[in-house]
């Protein structure tokens with residue numbers, strides 16, 4: 057058991073007030089894992105001049121005083137009973153790992169997402185950085201008395217003399233190898249000189265691998281059009297103002313947002329500062345990176361495929377201040393840039409900016425806090441802004457900039473729906489490609505154009521059923537029907553990755569007539585190959601693109617025109633620019649529409665708009681055909697008219713009426729257990745506790761609780777799941793009620809609950 061050390065507050069009310077209190081230097085320390093909370097330690101004299109918040113320290117912990125590493129988060133002078141505080145043992149890091157601003161940011165994350173500060177710190181600082189991965193210890197030698205020259209050296213051998221001369225004329229300390237080679241002596245000579253006190257040995261850390269990349273040819277700035285110029289001016293004004301502002305760029309696909317970002321960063325670089333550019337992991341392609349590398353000298357890249365040594369090297373390079381721009385996915389928002397001047401978050405509506413494990417932070421919200429704390433602008437960009445960001449702009453909390461036209465006045469593609477309900481259709485078509493879509497593909501292929509077909513379901517058949525006894529193949533762990541993958545001949549659970557060989561006969565009644573229904577990308581690919589046997593077709597989804605390299609190679613092939621039809625899941629919908637794509641087909645626009653998620657309409661609108669943006673970027677224009685059972689749905693109607701504003705206006709009304717974000721803030725609590733009854737009972741207990749806390753705080757009419765109810769994924773990885781949603785208009789009220797409820801409820805063993813503030817995943 058670890059006793060929390062006394063803080064000033066405890067001391068004040070303590071039972072022994074007679075103990076003399078003196079003003080001392082006290083450091084507050086947070087641990088990565090256990091124990092939770094902040095702990096005070098005395099800063100001993102010899103560390104007072106060197107200790108800084110943001111460094112790690114070794115401190116004694118518990119009765120046994122075993123040493124543990126913790127993070128020093130603040131240093132203050134305050135009155136305390138020094139005999140009751142333990143002292144810091146030593147400092148771990150030569151340099152601080154976190155700036156004061158980043159300490160504030162991490163604290164905000166802990167408070168906002170209801171998790172431990174220590175856990176946040178361990179997330180922000182990659183393990184490889186904490187553990188010095190890729191650093192090698194080397195010994196270097198220097199003169200012990202450089203001012204004395206060589207006068208007091210006494211009697212020396214020629215070789216010893218030579219070593220001293222070399223060191224005297226060197227710029228700095230030299231490694232043993234260096235010195236031995238230059239002096240033509242053995243390393244014993246160095247040892248001898250150390251013993252005589254004439255030279256000193258020091259330890260330093262060097263990196264085995266230094267950063268290098270092939271620099272692409274330098275590209276010149278493009279001359280901006282008038283809308284781009286206005287957008288740039290708004291950002292530059294914000295940069296010059298030296299204060300925080302959030303700017304939302306709503307720019308249609310191909311409107312030249314990236315060029316605006318680059319020119320804004322040029323201003324930041326001229327001022328001697330750095331910029332962070334956050335993009336979804338999937339958009340972090342060589343083309344994206346190259347675009348920045350052709351315009352800036354030093355561009356660091358942070359993505360999830362780096363090795364530990366590479367990540368640590370990038371991190372150190374960024375911290376050195378030499379990097380002008382960091383381009384990276386979600387966690388790059390924590391980059392240790394010493395003089396941050398601007399944060400840009402492109403495709404800000406993307407759900408991958410939310411981390412789905414604790415701490416469940418959203419990079420957009422963290423970027424906003426960091427920008428606020430550092431007093432710098434934040435630029436959010438999207439063709440389909442999240443309703444949260446759009447609403448903030450409407451409320452005057454963000455500056456809205458519009459880029460409504462494509463570059464060179466290219467028209468936006470013509471979008472039409474194909475109604476899947478038409479009764480004639482059933483007789484005319486086999487498979488999922490309608491007659492109209494087939495004809496359009498044929499036409500484009502004849503003209504030498506390329507086609508993209510989107511279907512947001514992978515695998516071959518999404519439903520495997522026995523017609524004799526009616527049994528549906530389900531995951532034994534998840535209560536989800538299994539998807540048949542024909543190429544691998546396996547049935548797979550898309551939630552937990554459970555898989556077995558596809559049975560030839562019904563596991564229940566042994567009937568050999570198993571039916572495979574529902575279409576995934578594999579079956580779509582087969583259908584396309586059957587319909588267009590002479591066209592080259594490639595499927596892109598998580599199954600065919602297991603490595604980043606495969607994915608990049610596929611895009612390169614498509615770009616070169618070696619592939620005529622690209623079939624894939626949403627991974628093909630993202631910000632890529634292929635001038636020869638003249639047709640985009642959305643095979644089923646309704647897949648996202650019927651999810652039990654209040655963002656279903658928004659997702660559908662985003663997906664159709666984003667994939668439509670892949671076409672019409674060349675001189676031949678482009679068209680988009682959207683197959684749907686609900687062509688009248690407002691999200692689909694707005695998407696075919698490229699009318700974001702009407703969509704946003706309608707959808708915000710719905711959100712307000714139902715009390716959803718952005719009007720109400722939302723936290724979701726998922727309780728999971730091996731037993732369904734236990735999960736249900738615990739979720740009820742939690743809900744009751746939230747209710748009580750709201751009552752105590754006089755907030756019953758301000759807090760809404762929905763549920764508990766079985767989660768849409770009622771069983772996942774063998775655990776039964778219940779969830780509840782807690783909502784409030786006022787954020788601090790929401791957080792305080794939940795955090796108190798959390799403290800008063802105790803999860804019995806075997807039960808876990810996760811609290812997700814501002815959830816994206818509603819399953």
Ligand code: ADP
Nearest residue numbers: 278279280281307309310311312313314315463
């Ligand atoms: P977005 O990020 O909005 O999708 P991009 O910045 O990628 O748009 O621009 C789309 C295309 O237009 C790119 O090929 C880019 O090089 C080009 N482009 C952007 N701005 C200009 C400009 N001012 N003049 C000419 N071409 C431009």
Ligand code: ZN
Nearest residue numbers: 522525562565
């Ligand atoms: Zn059967």
Ligand code: ZN
Nearest residue numbers: 531534549552
């Ligand atoms: Zn499963």
